[in-house]
Amino acid sequence: EAQVTQNPRYLxxxxxxxxxxxxxxxxxxxxxxxxxxxxxxxxRQIYYSMNVEVTDKGDVPEGYKVSRKEKxxxxxILESPSPNQTSLYFCxxxxxxxxxxxxxxxxxxxL
Amino acid sequence: KQExxxxxxxxxxxxxxxxxxxxxxxxxxxxxxxxxxxxxxxxLTSLLLIQSSQREQTSGRLNAxxxxxxxxxxxxxxxxxxxxxxxxxxxxxxxxSNYKLTFGKGTLLTVNP
Numbered sequence: 001e002a003q004v005t006q007n008p009r010y011l012x013x014x015x016x017x018x019x020x021x022x023x024x025x026x027x028x029x030x031x032x033x034x035x036x037x038x039x040x041x042x043x044r045q046i047y048y049s050m051n052v053e054v055t056d057k058g059d060v061p062e063g064y065k066v067s068r069k070e071k072x073x074x075x076x077i078l079e080s081p082s083p084n085q086t087s088l089y090f091c092x093x094x095x096x097x098x099x100x101x102x103x104x105x106x107x108x109x110x111l
Numbered sequence: 112k113q114e115x116x117x118x119x120x121x122x123x124x125x126x127x128x129x130x131x132x133x134x135x136x137x138x139x140x141x142x143x144x145x146x147x148x149x150x151x152x153x154x155l156t157s158l159l160l161i162q163s164s165q166r167e168q169t170s171g172r173l174n175a176x177x178x179x180x181x182x183x184x185x186x187x188x189x190x191x192x193x194x195x196x197x198x199x200x201x202x203x204x205x206x207x208s209n210y211k212l213t214f215g216k217g218t219l220l221t222v223n224p
Contacts, residue, residue, distance in 0.1 A: 033211065043200070043214040058211060090155065092212070097142045097162075097204055100212055102155040 002027045004103035006091050012109045013081055021076045021106050023091030029101075031094050032074040033058065034066065036087040037105075043090070049074055081110040113138040113205040117215035125223050128191050132218045134184040134201035144184050145212065146175050147200040155200065159186070191222045 004025045013019055025032065033048035035058075045058030049068040063085055065077040074093075078085060086109050094100040114137045124130050134144070143162045147155040159168045159175040161184070167176040174187040184201055202214040 031210070040216075042216040043202075045209075045211050048209060048211060056209070058209070088152075097210065099157055099160045100145060100202075101157065102147075104154040105152075107152070 002101070004091055004093055004101050006089075006103040006106050008106060009104060010107050012111065014111050015082055016080050019078050019081060019108075021078075021089060021091075021108070023074045023076065023103060024072050025074075025091075025093040025101070026072065027093060027095070027101070028071065029093035029095045030071070031096075032068070033092050034064070034074070034076050035090045035092065036060065037090065038087050046076070046089075081108075083110050086110045113141070113203060113213040115201060115203055115213050115215035117199075117201060117218050119218060120216070121219040121221070123221040123223060124191055126191060126193060128222075129187070129189050130191055130220075132186040132188070132199050132201075132220070134186070134215055136182050136184070136203050136213075138203075138205045139179045139182055140206055141179060142204045142206065142210070144175075144177050144201060144203045146173075146184075146186050147202065149198045149200060149217070151198075158199075188220075191220075193222045193224050195222050196220055 007022045030051045034046040035043045037043045047066040049055040089106045091103040116135045145160045146158040161177040172189040177184045198217040200217045202212040
């Protein structure tokens, strides 16, 4: 089944404790991106990747890192999480300008 | 910079009614527009994708149109059902260095039995 998977789905952590949210797609898509969704602010792009080893900042990159060592994987790294990073996170992928597919989301709470 | 607006923010209708959700965008140089459905606390389910060269797309009871010249897209839902209750999001891909999907804030639809 063609899909985007994210892990973990739910995470509660404390300020400053490094964490990684994994994202994987099995559709051989070049383009992958991360979004966060917050009430009243909608979905905002954090980082994106056009292909392996090609990543760049989106609209709200502060406090996040990404890497793209393999085409299928695009992990989101929070080196020192803070409470303002409490949010619902989505990974997405597509090929070219085609339909974009989203993962199921990761609900992160930073205490 | 592309901006996407969805009006109304919330809509409540009785079951069986036909309805239209509106989406407007500021940059007419849009490559495509995608409509999503999101249930509370859940992920995004893609409903329809309209490429810039197309005027509309249909899937079952859903029909989406795109008018680049006026900067508008509409999602038409026929014979609404309580199971259609969800937040509907539209998002467009524009040019630039990113080709990112820019989202509206959504319309929360409630279909009452």
